[in-house]
Structures are given as structure tokens and as C-alpha cells.
Amino acid sequence: MAYFKNIGKIKFEGRNSDNPLSFKYYNAQQIVAGKTMAEHFKFAVAYWHTFCGLGIDPFGFATQFYPWNQAKDFKTKAFHKADAAFEFLDKIGFDYLCFHDFDLIEEGPTQLESEKRLETISDYILDHLEESHKKVLWGTANCFSNPIYMNGAATNPDFSVVARVGAQLKMALDITIKLGGENYVFWGGREGYMSLLNTDVSKELDHLGILLTMAKDYARKQGFRGTFFIEPKPMEPMKHQYDFDASTTIGFIKKYGLEKDFKLNIEINHATLAQHSFDHELAIATSENMLGSIDANRGDDQNGWDTDQFPNNINELTRTMLIILQAGGFQGGGINFDAKLRRNSTDLEDLFHAHIGGADVFARALLIADSILQNGQYQKHREQRYASFDTKEGRKFRAKELVLEDLYAIATSNPPPKSISGKQEMLENLINRFI
Amino acid sequence: MAYFKNIGKIKFEGRNSDNPLSFKYYNAQQIVAGKTMAEHFKFAVAYWHTFCGLGIDPFGFATQFYPWNQAKDFKTKAFHKADAAFEFLDKIGFDYLCFHDFDLIEEGPTQLESEKRLETISDYILDHLEESHKKVLWGTANCFSNPIYMNGAATNPDFSVVARVGAQLKMALDITIKLGGENYVFWGGREGYMSLLNTDVSKELDHLGILLTMAKDYARKQGFRGTFFIEPKPMEPMKHQYDFDASTTIGFIKKYGLEKDFKLNIEINHATLAQHSFDHELAIATSENMLGSIDANRGDDQNGWDTDQFPNNINELTRTMLIILQAGGFQGGGINFDAKLRRNSTDLEDLFHAHIGGADVFARALLIADSILQNGQYQKHREQRYASFDTKEGRKFRAKELVLEDLYAIATSNPPPKSISGKQEMLENLINRFI
Amino acid sequence: MAYFKNIGKIKFEGRNSDNPLSFKYYNAQQIVAGKTMAEHFKFAVAYWHTFCGLGIDPFGFATQFYPWNQAKDFKTKAFHKADAAFEFLDKIGFDYLCFHDFDLIEEGPTQLESEKRLETISDYILDHLEESHKKVLWGTANCFSNPIYMNGAATNPDFSVVARVGAQLKMALDITIKLGGENYVFWGGREGYMSLLNTDVSKELDHLGILLTMAKDYARKQGFRGTFFIEPKPMEPMKHQYDFDASTTIGFIKKYGLEKDFKLNIEINHATLAQHSFDHELAIATSENMLGSIDANRGDDQNGWDTDQFPNNINELTRTMLIILQAGGFQGGGINFDAKLRRNSTDLEDLFHAHIGGADVFARALLIADSILQNGQYQKHREQRYASFDTKEGRKFRAKELVLEDLYAIATSNPPPKSISGKQEMLENLINRFI
């Protein structure tokens, strides 16, 4: 059964096409900077938003009544949803899916029942995967929706909840491995606090570190060779979340000795909620060789929520692709559209508009960034800016061969430093010129 | 010569006094939780705001024309300012000063001239210190006002500026040691970027780490035994500052192996600029045993500037003092009023109102926090909340003696976790009850 | 049947009581500034949060399973909920309720069915009201949860939805009148836009003005003599809401000629979402004689959501009560606790802690504000500050009897103005002294 009946495969038709259901820039097989666009991006569809989304918001009931979600029994619904997912993947032409355990099928009343359900649906999805040659970019466990996690998951003050998290992680890892997941993500939606008055931050962070270590050890024992990602977010749903931003999360990863196995999955909207630009978070991650994957979306510049809208800002993504290209791409991951339609976008077709818009703006940003790098002025300016560290004394400084008295001698025996323009406006014009 | 002629020593007169120029709560010698208030707080006056402040803002010229700032030659002005400072300290009854090098006297046209000037004024201040038995809580170098730092200080892309920073740090360390400074602070007002387009984050962070190491090594060689503090701030004046918040700064300190010598100096207004509550920053710092000192002030809840107003929120500081008391106080530091009058508070007397208000609100918060802790319900609630980690299995978990399969077995062989209220509203009422 | 079995009537026990289930400051019959506390505040319980709340958040399912919400059929559930509401009102000792139409009973599949349902439940509630002598502070219509309002209610681009809003308003007004509602509120949760790209702001505002006029005319025809309130909110659920803040809403009310019948209902958390302090919104409203009522709660200082937590900030509410007392109280309304428990506060008892804490902090703020006003220094300072407008020329200026050339003559023939301190720090200390 086809859910998207009037929609065929979305094709690349170039920027002059008048057809809103075509790619204007994203051309999967086009080679840019030595790789196909498909390889650069590894675009993934987010199972939760695209196939489970209902259009609920804190003040409003469901608005999106997708046909695959109408069956009464959970099992049929899960099968329908999987069918819709693979039809969508086929038509949009992306290679990857990302999912939480209970996106695939409704959670059961007990752990054992949940396992059984996941067993069934994952068999079904496995068939789909094999038939379609589609892949799983990453899997994860939803340890935040169930009310038992209201006081935290791995950081819950009640050990019996922590044990429950462990059981769920085991199951989610098993399913991810079974479905060939290339990576595994941890997003700590409940790892944080509502109020410091009842919270022991130190204990809770230790528990999180211990549990992630256990999960990693277990997965490795099962032969999982992919990368683990932590996805930073500063707050929401909790008042504060421990994986606040890239810097904080890298500090955490190192403190608990997880840096060989863990990288970051950086989300645009989470970056801006943390008062950072997205390129800042990418720059921090790449400076530590920690850029694993990204969740593509955008927030609203005028509010502080996680609106998860589809990305569409050309200036922003051009800066993004500049950093990613220069870093040599992702460490294991790709680009997952962790984005949802606004709740009043209720046509089935809107799902296509949204993903097309997102893919096109990334493709365009890649082409622009590549042109900038080929032009070379941008990199040359940066190199010259730091050239003084390639002098004899500059090199010694970087090699830690100087003491403070040496700097004193250098400073007092040389003319005062010159005023050197940062040239920001010129560089910004340079970027805009290539857009 | 007296600058504050009509003002005598500010006395503790208790909460029923109608005299605005008296302390209502701050009673320096009163013992609370085993220490005098003076020992708990080590209140310090900030040389820059209180004696150098002019009332300039980005849209307005100077409004505050203090008599000690009216001399034409820089040297007389510096002496007058020092006289005013010690008169103020004497009358307000605090024990400590904090300063930047060029708060004490105007920077010279060359490093050598600056050193000579600082030599002169520090001799004069040393006499004042000895005579008054006042002390220096910490010194620091102003590596942000001079235009040569417009592209960064230790993180400047030009090595000749970095060398210049080294020379200035040496001088500021020498002066701090000479004046008996108990600690030394680094605030990286220019350590960050204006635009990522021209910035190599990785290089710049390395340079900062190298220079702090050099500075520490030098000071230790000179016999300095105090603590070094880094003061986090997320932005302003730079678009982004590397010492964003407590977590980021602790990560930096550990990365460069400085954790034995460095602690944090946490500022209220910097915490809120980073989208954290002040108690959050304190909780993070104490969870890593890194709470060195604090800069007391407050921002404005409705804007994003560093307004540096004097603290006056009783609810907020009660939570603050709860954390500080439980942590056993500061690691070396105290409470510096890094706060300024609003520019239209132009009476000399206003300096006293402001410091009195700040000291009183801290004193009151200390008394309240002590009552809460003596009452004990607050701590008892927290202990019970985590009690399950004191069971046999909980303990094993914390000791890293379990694997994921163990958690699975525990979770599947026990009844599901109970729903346990976080009791936040009750705890908040409890706090308010003691205010 | 009793839902709150172990809880008796909450009594005033004074500030030294150790009983968390007692009022420490709120003493309903105590006279302050010429009125009882009950008259000052007219505390109301919000039907939606307190009796319909489930603890759902955007990332989590229900956590609060109150016994009155467990019946399977909507009618029994509505009766149970009403029973719980009046038991709660009786025990907490407040006089008022506030409600949306579909808080009382679940919306029906058609308008006519909804009317029938409301007829039934309102008969039942009417009996409760008469028996208990409790009252309705205000009623309102929920024109935001139903998916038909996803593109707006009165401002929907589809006229058939606007007509539907009209029908619902008629019904909600009828019910409010039937239940003796003292006022009627409009909160435009969907009156705004998600994207300007598809929105005609001018048309939508006109439609809103027309519909409010119709609703007012209808209610007056039915004999309703209460006040209509508009409740400003800047955003959420919409990206932008037309009733952004007090100033914007007053401009709207005047533009459509509604100022005789409409006042504002100001909510603390909405004020702060609009980047205003709550006292700012009150000052604007009182300066236009437009302060109708308030919704008491608080947001979180570090995020941008409508967290609707219970109020607990003594400093903030003292400033609030200063303004309200000086304005002579509310124009028709009172204080509705539009506040909810955090979702992990799951004990039935927590509902009492929360309302007790809220009432106590307002009572305390009233007592403090009254002391400040009795002391008189605060008002005296303000009067002196504007005294120059009581001179002959100042009066002429205020009477619009001067032209610009007169001001020129005055300015050039007098000595330059003196520098007069704003004395903000002294005033803040004055306020704190009375807390």
C-alpha cells in the first residue's frame, strides 16, 4: 500500500525548475571536493518526527493524522509506520534512518513485553532494510518519555530507575546492532535537574559516567564497532541538562575516560539554546577531533524553545559546511534531519517540501563552501593571521620552550606590536560573494 | 585629607535601625557556624569600580566626578585615589582590596615606564596596608583595555602581542606579591573571538594554556603560595569568550594540567549571562572542589549585559550561602564586590549605600542558610532521596562492580520503580520560611 | 467522597509554625491597609492546572494520576473533578475559581453536544457554588487546544473557523454568566502567527477587534456587568502573539474602541517572556488605569518557556504589592494562581504546598509593602524627585501652555541643571530593610 500516492521519486531538476517537488541543488551522485553529495551528507530521516509526529504542542492537541498512524492495535500501526518510512526514504532518495527504540513500536507494559515487540518489528524492518539497501545511521533509547524517568534516567536518585535504564539500554543496543546501526546516540533529556534544592550534582554525574561506560563495554562485547555519540543540549525538558554544550560534554567524556569511543552529535537548535552559534559548537568539536555527527534543524531566533524547524538559512549553513569540509567530514556520522513540520503544516506533501528544502540548503552550502575553499583567499587570510607563530621565537613558544622572563625580554626589546585589522567585514563579504 | 567628610565609620545597628548608613545584618565579629562573619566573607572592595568608576556607558559620557580623580597629573591622582581607597575601607569596615595593575596608576607609554609607575604607587599602598592592617584579596592584570589587545591577549594571533602579555603578567604578579596578595586572578576579557571566520580556536586555546602555565611557574619561583583563579564569562567584550562558564573552564584547566594551582572565581552576573543560575555555577565548582572565590554583583533579569549592579536578592543569595556553607567555604578567596553604582547614582554617599546593601544581604543570607542547616530538614530530605545507592547493589553500582547485564537482571526481577515526588514546592517553601 | 483524605483545612499558624501544611503569613481575615487579606487578593484556584493537570511535557508522558481523573466516561470524570475542586477550595480556604469552558467537561464532537455537556456540569457546579459560598473570579473559552484553531481562532484566515470561535464564545459567556462569573477573560493563545510569510497582520487584527466587540455586545445584552480582560502574552504557542504585552494590548484595546469595557489580566510569566519585569507591566497597566487582574506564577530565569511555576520570590512580589497597593487594588479582578506543579511533584499533598507557598509569599509581600508605605520615606523620595513640575513654569509645561521658544528662554536664562543622584541603591536597601 502506498501512503504517498501522488508523489513520485523526488528528482534533481536544478535551480531553474519550477517544480516544488524536485531538488534544486541536492544531486546525490554529483561529486564535490572528491566525494559524492550523498557521501558528504549521509542524510537521514528521523523516525520520530517524520513518522510518529502528531502536531501536539503544549497548548494544543494533535493536528497531523497520518494514515499510517490510524490502526487501533499497536502492532499493525508499527508495520504501517515502517512501510511509510521505507516508501518515504525511497521517494526522497536518502539512504539513512535514525530511530529511538519506541519510535519503532509502542513501549510495552513490561521490559520483557517491550523486548518481544521490538523483536517483531525489527525483523520486519530488517527485511525492509535488506530489500531497499537503506541503512541505519544510528539508534538510540528513549529514556525520557516514560514517567518513571521524571526525576532522571541514569541520573535518577532512585537506583531502581537506574537499573531500569540499564535494561533499556541493553535492549536498544541489541536492536541497533541487529539493524546494522552505524553508530549509537545518547541524548540525556532527563539527565539534569528541575531544582538544585533536591539534587546532588556530583553523585548524579558519577552515575551517568558509570552507566555510559557499562553500555559501551556491553556493546563492544556484542561486536559493535560503531561510534557512540553524546548529543549536548542545555535544557528542556529539564531546567538544566548535564550535557549543556560541546565544551561541557567533552569535559565530561574525558573525565570518565570515554574519549576513545565517544564523539559528539551536535544539533543546531541545541547550540542556539546554549547561546552559541552552530559554527561555534562545530569549531569546538573539531578542535578536539570530536565531531561525530549532526542533527540538522533550526530554532526560532526570537524564542527559547526547541522548535526543531527544518534548516533553511543559507548564510549559517555555508559557515557550517566551511568548518565541516575543512575538518574532513564527520567521525562516523552524517546529517540527521531532527526536524518537524510546524503543527499547522498538515498535508502529507509538506513532509517532502520540508526534507527537500533541508537537503537543498545543505547542498547549496556545500557548493558554496567548496568554491570558497577553491578560491583560497579565505584560508590564506587565516594562515597569514597566525604567521608570527612560525617565526623562531613563536615556534619556541608553542613548543613550551620559553619562560615568562623570555617573553618579558622579547616584549621589552622589540618595538610595540602593530595594530592589525581583524578584517571581519571583508571576510563576511567574501563569504556572501560566493553565496 | 578626608574625601568622605560627613561619613563616619559604618556600624552594625541591627535590623530596627532607621539609619541608612548602618549595617542591619552584617556584624563583622558575630560568630555564625563557627566563624565570624568577617572570616566567612572576606569582603573586598573592587578598586576599579569604586575608585576609578566614572559613570560612562556606551551612549553617555562621565557622570561621576569623584574628588580623588580630579588631579591633572597621573601620579597625584594615583596617590589621591589610594588615600580615598583606604579611607573608604576604614569607614566601611571591610578588610580587603582587589585590583588590576592599572587601576592603581595610569598605564605608561612603555612597559618600563609602567613598571616605574607601579613601583612608586605600590610603595605608597604598601605603607597604607601596613598602617591600616588591610589586605589584598587578589591582584590581576588588565589585559583588555589597551588597544593592542583588540584581537586578543594571550590568544592574539600576533606573537608579539602574546609576548607583551607575558611581560605585563610578570609585572602584575610582581606587584601582587609585593602587596601580599593572597590570590591572583585571570579574567580573559579578550580571550575569545569576534568572528570565527578569522579564528583558529585550537591554536588560541593552546597559547592560553601555555601562557597560564608560564605565569604560574614564574609566580611559584618568586615564592607566591596563593591560589590562581580563572574567572569565567561567556561573552562581552568578545562575541565569545573561551572561559565560558564553570564547566568549560574546569575542562580547560584540566586539559592543560593546571588543576593543582587553579580554582575558579565565579561572578554572579557572568553566571546569568551564561544562562545559568549562580547556584548552578557554584554547584558545578564545588562538585569539582574548584570554588576559589566569588565576585558579588547582579545583572538585570531583562537584558543581556554585564550590568554589575550590587547584589540585593535575598532568595538568590540564600541558595548561594547554602551551597557555600555546605562546601566549607572558599578555597583561598572571599567575596569581592565587583559591582558599580548606576551612573545616575552620583552622590559620594551612594558608594556606602551600595556596599552596605551588598554586605547586609550576604549577612542575612548567611544567617538564614545557617538556620536552615541547623533545622536539618533540608539535608535530611536530600539524603533520603539518594538512599537507594547505599543498598548493597547501589553501592556495587557506584563502585563500578556491575555490568549492564547485572542491571538488566535487577530491573527485570524487581517490581517497577515507584513514583517518588521531587517535592520542589515543599522545599522552596522551606527555604522561604527561614527568610 | 474525599480526595484529600489526610489533609484538613489549612490554617494560619504564623511564621514560627513547623507545620508545612499551614499558612505562615496568609491570614484571610487579617486587616491590612483597611481591607482583609482575602479582599486584597481574592485568591483563585485555576481549574486547568490544579484539577486537569497531568504532568505532560513536550518530551514526556503523564506523571500525575489524580484520583478524580480516573473515571472512564467523561461525565463521571467531570463530576469527580468538580467534587475535588470544591473540596480543595474548602480546605485551602480560597474563595474563587477560574476556568475555561472545557476544563469543566471534555469538549464534545459538535458544538451542540458541547453545549449539552456544559449545561449538565454547570448545573452541578452551580449547586456546589451555592452550597459552599465559593465564587467564580472569571471564566474563559479554550480557543487554542482544538486542532481547528491551529491557524488561529478569531484571527484564522478561514472565516468558517472565525464563525466557530463566535459560537464557542457565546457558549462560554453563557456559562460564565450562569455561574456568576465576576469577570471574563480573553487569552489569545492562537491569535498570532507561525510565519509572517503566509500572514496578513492587518486583516487578522481587524478580525480580532470585530469579534471582541461582538462578544462584549452579546454579553452586555445578557446582562453581564463584569469586566472583560485581555491577557497579554508575547509568544508560545504561536511564534508571535498579537497581545504581546501591556502596552501593545492597551494600544489594541483603544484602536478598536474597547477601553470602557476591557482591562488587562497580567501574568508574571508572560511579562518576563516579553522581556519585562512584572512590575513594569503593572506600572504600564496602572498608568492607564487598566490593571484588571493578575495571573500569579513565575518563569525560570534561565529559559524562555512558560513554566508557570508557583510564585515564591519575595523581592519581586514586594515591588508588585507596592504598585498594587498604591493603585488602590485591582479593577474587578484578583489573583489567580495560573501555576502548576512541576511534573515530578506527584503527591496530592504537593498541590497544597504549592498554593500555600504562593499565598504566603503574597501575604508577606503585602505586609512588607504596607510597612514601606506607612513608613513614608519611599513615597516622599518620589514626590521630591518630581517637585520641579509643581513650580509655576513646570505647571505651565504640564498644562501645555508653553512653546518650544519658551523652553529655550528658560534654559538659556537659568544656570545649568544640577546633577541629582537617582539614589537607586539607597531605595533598594530601603525595600530590603522591610522584608
Next chain:
Amino acid sequence: MAYFKNIGKIKFEGRNSDNPLSFKYYNAQQIVAGKTMAEHFKFAVAYWHTFCGLGIDPFGFATQFYPWNQAKDFKTKAFHKADAAFEFLDKIGFDYLCFHDFDLIEEGPTQLESEKRLETISDYILDHLEESHKKVLWGTANCFSNPIYMNGAATNPDFSVVARVGAQLKMALDITIKLGGENYVFWGGREGYMSLLNTDVSKELDHLGILLTMAKDYARKQGFRGTFFIEPKPMEPMKHQYDFDASTTIGFIKKYGLEKDFKLNIEINHATLAQHSFDHELAIATSENMLGSIDANRGDDQNGWDTDQFPNNINELTRTMLIILQAGGFQGGGINFDAKLRRNSTDLEDLFHAHIGGADVFARALLIADSILQNGQYQKHREQRYASFDTKEGRKFRAKELVLEDLYAIATSNPPPKSISGKQEMLENLINRFI
């Protein structure tokens, strides 16, 4: 004497030019939508930022030492600055200047001395204007930098300051008229409060209304036929400014009966400080026919300051130009680059890069917006969305010929409204397609 020696006239060279000192899109005489680009935009250079800027920030001294600012005596400096201004205007090829009174020459110690100084420099500038055929888009008075305005200008609690403001406004209006200013702007940088505790909002707003009326009356008497603009800003330098945003300011203008003479001057960075998108402020202004002029710049998405950077966001300005084109352009004004270089952009050349970038991004946005409107799909979608108001009943509703009972009858006798997608994602793709 030439200040920009190595720079010739900036030419339009088209998008493929490699010359950073050329326009890529701004082609003054190119006709778009029936007008030349120069007529659409009326680009103006801001005297204050471009010729008076020093690169000071709250933590740093001057960095920009422009040659025209080096003369010791204020008169020579003023002449040099004027020479530089007209050389810059000539080379950048814009037609307009905007200025504050004391941008032109340093304020004198008395009103009369200031007048004399302004007399002298305005004679000199008048010659420049006549010779160059350049024009003044608007003039204004700086009533915020002088310390006498620290407690407010027109809203100062001291009448003698208010009189002083009157005298300064008279002078600034005289100078603007003398120099042929096409409009006159009021920006109330000090019209607001630092603390509500010492402020009578109601009185202060009345005084502001009275003074603006006087100023308008005076200017009209002198034959000024241009438009008066008020420029909204929510805060900074004051904690709150009365002209918060477009809605608030329109409400104020109407309250004091100034709507025939006053329009708005909307600034991008002020819009975003008020938590609005720039297109929101434009939409509000055009919905009331109040869009007078704009101040072009941009803020930083991650902080809350008035950074006044040069505009460079193509997506944002495309939406801007869509609104402006559809509104038929500005009511009297144009586009003033109220923007400054970052303080570490210290080359003279950087002034050109910045203005070129700004003009190009507007020119490009104009071309894109024109293409979108010519394509027509965008407008068609909006029209269809509101088409139901063109039915018989919809029209009656808009004509206020229905009562609430009519809406009830319509709603209950028709099938329920259909779910109609808002199509936001499709519309956003449509916009991006034309970029």
C-alpha cells in the same frame, strides 16, 4: 586633502568581479520594479559611526585613529571630519547623510556656544552639500550623551533638564532645516528608567508627549515639511525605554495625537533586542501605514547588545524587501547604515568593505524580492488563504454587520471547518529558491 588616498570611486562590477572594493549587486541607476536602486534605498551614511567612531567598548579604549579626528582644536577637527565625510560619500556613491547635532562639531560648554559652533560647521557643510549634490536624509539631536541627561531627557524628573532639552531640540531642528534635512528623527536613548522604584511612568510619558508636540509645532512654524520619525528601542542605555517597539510607539503616537506628523524609523538591531524579527516590526509598521525609514544593521544572535554590525543576512533582508516592496516603499525616509565596524577592524579601507557589503546585500535582496513578486506564487498563496472573507458572510463580518448570534448560526448550520495546511515549509523553499 584626501583621506582615502588609495581608494577610488567604488563601481558596480557585477557578481563575478574579484575586486573586493566594487559593488557586486548594487547598481545605483539600475531600474527594479519601476524605480532605480538609488531611489528604492536612499542609502545614507551615519555621521556618528563612520566619521566619529573610535572603537571604544565598555572594556576597551579607542582603537580607531582616523586621520580626520587628530586635530587638537575642535573646529579644525570638525572641518576635517566634514571633508572626510564628503570624500567618503563621493567615493561610496551614496546620496545621503544622517547626523546628530554634536556629531558635526563638539558640544560647547553652554547652549549659546554650541549654537555658535553649529552655525560655523553647518555653513561649511552647506557648501559641501551644494557642491556635491549630496543630501541630508534626517537630522537629530543627541540628548543622551551629556551627563545632564543621565536621569532622562524629555522624561527627566527635573523640569530644568526638560527645558534644556527643549532648547537643544530647537537648535537641532534649526540646523536640520538649514541643511535641507528631508526628515527629523527622535531616538529616546534616555527616555525610560533605570529603576521603577524612583519613577513615575505616567508623568514621564506625558512630558514626552508634550515636548514632541512642541517640537513638531515649532518645526512646522519654521516651514519644515518633512516627516518626524520616532525610533523604537526596548532598552540600552536605559533598563527600559518607553519607545519599546513598533506597537508600543504607535500606541504612544496616537495617544498624544501625533499620527499625522510622525512615522517610525525601524532599526534591525532594535527589533531583535525587543525579541521581534525585523520583518515583524516592518509588518506592524506597514499595517498602520507608519513605515517611515529604517536603520540598517544587525545584532549578534547570541547576545543581547546593540552591536550595530553591518547587515549581511540574505535570507533576512529578502523578507524585509518583500514587505517594503509590497508596501510601496518608505514614507519619506530611506536606509541609513546605523552600523559600525567592529573595533578591531582598523583599516580605513574597512569602512568601504562594510558599506559595500551592506549595500550589496540590500540590492541583492531587492532583486530577489522583485523576482518573487513577479513570479506571483507567493502573493497568490496569501490571497487564497484569506479568500473566505470575500464570501458574502465573510464580507458582512468585516463590515461589522454580524452579531455573535449570527456567527453561532453560521457555525452550527455548516459542516466543521476543514484542516488547511499553513504551507510554511513550501513558502520558505519558494523564498530560498529565488535567492
